[in-house]
Amino acid sequence: MIQKQFFCFLLGAFAVLTQALIVELCAERHRASVMSALSGREKVLHVRHLRAFPAIILSEEVGLPEHFDLVEGVCKIHKKRRNYISGLPGMPRDALIKEIAPDGVWWHLDRVNQDFEPLDGDARFAGDGRGTNIFILDTGLDTLHDEFAPDANRPARTVRNVASYVPGESFEYWPEVGWVDRPHDMNLIQVNDKHGHGTMCSGTAAGASLGLAPGANIYHIKVLSNDGSGGNEWSLYAMERVAQLVAEKKVIGPTVVSCSFGDKCEYGDPHYCESDDVQSRAVSSLVEDLGVAVVVASGNQADDGCFYEPQAATRAISVGASDQFDRIANWSNYGACVNIIAPGVDLPLAKSRLAFNETPVEKVPAAEPPYTTEYVTVASGTSFSAPLVAGSIALYAQLLGFVDTVTASRVVLQKAVSGVLSNTAQCPSNQRLLRIPNAFESLDDLMNQNQAYYSCPDPPFRANWPLDSTQKNSSSNIVMQPWGAPPPFSSSGHDHNSSRGRHNEHIFLSTYGHPLRTYLEDQEELLVYHRREVEAVVFLGMTICAGLILAIYRNR
Numbered sequence: 001m002i003q004k005q006f007f008c009f010l011l012g013a014f015a016v017l018t019q020a021l022i023v024e025l026c027a028e029r030h031r032a033s034v035m036s037a038l039s040g041r042e043k044v045l046h047v048r049h050l051r052a053f054p055a056i057i058l059s060e061e062v063g064l065p066e067h068f069d070l071v072e073g074v075c076k077i078h079k080k081r082r083n084y085i086s087g088l089p090g091m092p093r094d095a096l097i098k099e100i101a102p103d104g105v106w107w108h109l110d111r112v113n114q115d116f117e118p119l120d121g122d123a124r125f126a127g128d129g130r131g132t133n134i135f136i137l138d139t140g141l142d143t144l145h146d147e148f149a150p151d152a153n154r155p156a157r158t159v160r161n162v163a164s165y166v167p168g169e170s171f172e173y174w175p176e177v178g179w180v181d182r183p184h185d186m187n188l189i190q191v192n193d194k195h196g197h198g199t200m201c202s203g204t205a206a207g208a209s210l211g212l213a214p215g216a217n218i219y220h221i222k223v224l225s226n227d228g229s230g231g232n233e234w235s236l237y238a239m240e241r242v243a244q245l246v247a248e249k250k251v252i253g254p255t256v257v258s259c260s261f262g263d264k265c266e267y268g269d270p271h272y273c274e275s276d277d278v279q280s281r282a283v284s285s286l287v288e289d290l291g292v293a294v295v296v297a298s299g300n301q302a303d304d305g306c307f308y309e310p311q312a313a314t315r316a317i318s319v320g321a322s323d324q325f326d327r328i329a330n331w332s333n334y335g336a337c338v339n340i341i342a343p344g345v346d347l348p349l350a351k352s353r354l355a356f357n358e359t360p361v362e363k364v365p366a367a368e369p370p371y372t373t374e375y376v377t378v379a380s381g382t383s384f385s386a387p388l389v390a391g392s393i394a395l396y397a398q399l400l401g402f403v404d405t406v407t408a409s410r411v412v413l414q415k416a417v418s419g420v421l422s423n424t425a426q427c428p429s430n431q432r433l434l435r436i437p438n439a440f441e442s443l444d445d446l447m448n449q450n451q452a453y454y455s456c457p458d459p460p461f462r463a464n465w466p467l468d469s470t471q472k473n474s475s476s477n478i479v480m481q482p483w484g485a486p487p488p489f490s491s492s493g494h495d496h497n498s499s500r501g502r503h504n505e506h507i508f509l510s511t512y513g514h515p516l517r518t519y520l521e522d523q524e525e526l527l528v529y530h531r532r533e534v535e536a537v538v539f540l541g542m543t544i545c546a547g548l549i550l551a552i553y554r555n556r
Helices: 002-017 028-037 096-100 107-112 197-206 232-247 270-275 278-290 382-399 405-415 443-447 519-554
Strands: 021-025 044-047 055-058 074-079 082-085 133-138 159-164 171-174 179-181 217-222 229-231 255-259 261-264 293-297 317-322 340-343 347-350 375-379
Touching: 021 028, 021 232, 028 055, 028 074, 044 232, 055 232, 082 232, 107 340, 107 382, 133 197, 133 232, 133 382, 197 217, 197 347, 197 382, 217 232, 229 232, 232 255, 232 278, 255 382, 255 405, 261 293, 270 278, 278 293, 293 382, 293 405, 317 382, 317 405, 340 382, 382 405
Parallel strands: 133 217, 133 255, 159 217, 255 293, 293 317, 317 340
Antiparallel strands: 021 055, 021 074, 044 055, 082 229, 082 261, 159 171, 171 179, 347 375
16 A cells, blocks of 8 residues: 555656756757767757757756656756736727727827827838748747738738647747647647737737737737736747748848736846846857747736746837826836836737737727727737837838837837836836827927937845845844835726736736735745645645546455
């Protein structure tokens, strides 16, 4: 009986140890020897084109051989982590058009082509992003939505789902570049967004009427499942494939990547998060080696963005959210790792026809130009601020003569408007609102309005991070005043900007409205969740064993 119990324990432990792993190589030259040590384990993915992070991704079915961590060339073994979307739940509106198009045009487009409010009712721009490429890494895309459908009056472009790394519906199908792994259902090429978040983000970046770059090509890679979460190995491999396409010149033209997901940083160390995290290093490779800008949502935790990944990545453009009244959203992350602010409260968003978790949607009346018969929904989140900035980078890349998007992103940061956000934060980078040339401005006009771009240094409490054991045990040292947090809104009465909520119970958000929540409190919650996760997997293994033992006894 003891032997059987021990066997059950081993089976439960094996269930934990065979989770997906990311094997970091010390150098590319070690790949062959490490693969030799993995002999017989065929289900692996190779990360070769992200030079700052050569790696091998092992699927969940693949266990590691004994003492694998001692194999020459294995620098570190990373356990998979989850990413979650950065959008808040949608909010139904009784007067949708009046709320989000007060002057007859979508408010977010009206706002970013002028310096100051009030809105002037004009949402035209100097360019449309044609000739550029936007890769959206998210929950999938409804390519049949009116925002993406071909139209004789719109610029010719490509809009397609090119890959999914979500188990059960994975594919890479883009014959023009040599990807021929078909999905099990070819309809997924057209519509594979059952969550809705990916279609919203894609429309905000480059939708025909909702986006900043309606002429840009949209290539969607699904890295988040239909519940809005996904393993970080999926997003890592998506960045690897984008890097390969650009390096091999299979994608021509300025290219930008937009990511509206993230989670608490591994180890909770912001310095590790900024430079050494798996996704941070992948971002660095795209930016530094290939000139591909990467835009990320700063997150909706009302917290220091440097404690989240990939938001903290040094080379990423991290975006916070503002509302129609030029106020930073009180749930938007902030601080030294947030680079720019863009509209993100009550945005009109394209609705996927397969989405099952959105709020009631109203049909926009076709009789009132410029609206079409498309379906839109209203939601908030830095998830939607980020693709706005991605679209702006594509547009600037076009206007600047098709420069690489890293160059264009620098211009976007420099040309953002300062001094217009009413609840500004300490960090200068958190005081800058996205600004795009309107149809009556030449690029030269805007380029002459040079403004130096400043970020802010690490806050005093983080200068010598991580805290030592003495500091961790002192409550006076661990209560961290938010660095660069916007002043809170009044707690009395209804606030138009107080959208609150969670997409998923597993997202560890700092409590909205309580930015003094400590790092250690977050970590305690994180440890509790992971302990429960391990206990659940072990319990599953033990349950299977008990069933097997019962079956054996019954057959005697």
